[in-house]
Amino acid sequence: MDTGAGTFFGSKLGGELQTSLKAAGYTPNEIDAILLTHIHTDHSGGLVEQGKRVFPAATLYVGKPDVDFWFDRANATRFNVAEKYFDEAAKTVKPYLDADKVKSFSGKTALLPGITAHPTPGHTPTHSWS
Numbered sequence: 561m562d563t564g565a566g567t568f569f570g571s572k573l574g575g576e577l578q579t580s581l582k583a584a585g586y587t588p589n590e591i592d593a594i595l596l597t598h599i600h601t602d603h604s605g606g607l608v609e610q611g612k613r614v615f616p617a618a619t620l621y622v623g624k625p626d627v628d629f630w631f632d633r634a635n636a637t638r639f640n641v642a643e644k645y646f647d648e649a650a651k652t653v654k655p656y657l658d659a660d661k662v663k664s665f666s667g668k669t670a671l672l673p674g675i676t677a678h679p680t681p682g683h684t685p686t687h688s689w690s
């Protein structure tokens with residue numbers, strides 16, 4: 561669930577996910593599913609390093625309204641949202657889109673056995689918890 565900020569906010573505000581995974585006995589290649597509550601860099605920044613997917617085997621589950629919103633730059637002007645959020649969405653999520661590793665969903669959706677996304681929009685178009 562979410563990947564933290566990765567290296568986007570500097571070394572003191574993220575980047576511990578891989579260290580924690582290793583301490584738990586896992587490698588990034590073993591992660592096959594990542595659930596994003598929403599596309600903001602403090603949740604999605606850990607998806608990539610130097611423009612590459614950190615979790616090459618993972619399918620990324622994220623709400624379709626978030627994908628639609630953050631990959632339409634006209635929304636920056638339309639909703640007066642800083643361009644940097646669109647830049648960051650492109651940096652963090654686009655590598656997974658390009659690799660056909662994103663499964664987006666709309667509404668309350670069973671994503672995996674025992675895990676159902678429940679939309680809580682407002683913070684972003686499809687902020688969800690599972």
Ligand SMILES: [Zn+2]
Binds near residue numbers: 600
């Ligand atoms: Zn957020």
